[in-house]
Amino acid sequence: MNPVIPRVSTLSPNPDRPPRWxxxxxxFDPLHCGHLLVAQAALEELALDRLFFIPAAQSPFKPGSRPAPDAARLRxxxxxxxxxSRTEVHDDELSRGGVSYSIDTVNLxxxxxxxxxxxxxxxADHVPTLPQWREAxxxxxxxxxxxxxxxxxxPASLPSPWRLRHLRGWPLGISSSEVRDRIRxxxxxxxxxPAGAADVIASEGLYQNPSES
Structure with missing residues (x-):
């Protein structure tokens, strides 16, 4: 199961509006097919011109976690x-190091x-926590x-000034923790x-150690 994200020629950017990113x-520890299906749904439903995958150095929601090495997740x-061509990997959070906060990336x-x-x-499980995020x-x-x-x-909701849109697609039924557990x-x-992730996992022996689960 390796979803293909539509190429730029299938949905041309509209010159009459600002770019939608x-x-x-x-x-992404590891990246799995559910992530790609979500990306595809977002590109199509929101008519995005570009979608950036942004791997976190350290999630504020998982303070005790030990993700796979940054370089391996990037690979x-x-x-x-x-x-x-309509997706890109943005690695500034990894370059900054420390806890990754969304507001820092948005400001950038x-x-x-x-x-x-x-x-x-x-x-959807993170929506109720949004008012507690840094510089909410x-x-x-x-x-x-x-x-x-x-x-x-x-379905989650929040009062103004929060703006929420819900993807109409299927619920995300794959988790990175499930993948790590199966490997272990x-x-x-x-x-x-996806095949690229499977190759990196196999060649680098990722997630074999229980401490990586």
Whole structure:
């Protein structure tokens, strides 16, 4: 199962409006096919001109986690997205190091590319926590949050000034923790991850150690 993200020629940017960019942050530890399906749905439903995968150095939601090395997660992303001209890997959070905060990345995008309309992809389970995020008020004004449905998670809502849009697609039923657990237990996993990620996992022996789960 290796979803193909549409190439730029299938959906041309509209010169009569600002560019519409999707920001997809996460650990991607590892990247799996569900991430690519979400990206495809966002590109199509929101008519995005570009979607950026943004791997976090350290998620503020997982303070005790020990993700795979930054370089390995970058290789999984870049190999899996090679040739997809409407997606890009943005590695500034890894370069900054430390805890990765969304507002820092949004401010960076706004400084480098003023005028772009920004859409931040977020799992439905994280929506109730948004008011507690760093500089939440500024974040609410800067981006539209695109909510990824989760199995068993009811539709989320927040009052103004939060702007939420819900992907209509299927709930995301694959998790990186499930993939890591299958690898650790020696179970088949290649059907859950794109080929580029599977190659990196196999060649570098990732997720074999229980401490990486």
């Amino acid at each position: 999707g920001l997809y942050g996460g650990s 999984m992303l870049r190999r899996s997205l090679a040739g997809q 995008f706004n400084a480098r590319h003023p005028g772009a309309e920004l859409f931040w992809l977020i799992g 008020e500024a974040l609410a004004k800067a981006v539209t949050f695109v909510v990824i449905p989760r199995p068993g998670q009811p 237990r020696g179970l088949p996993f290649a059907h859950l991850v």
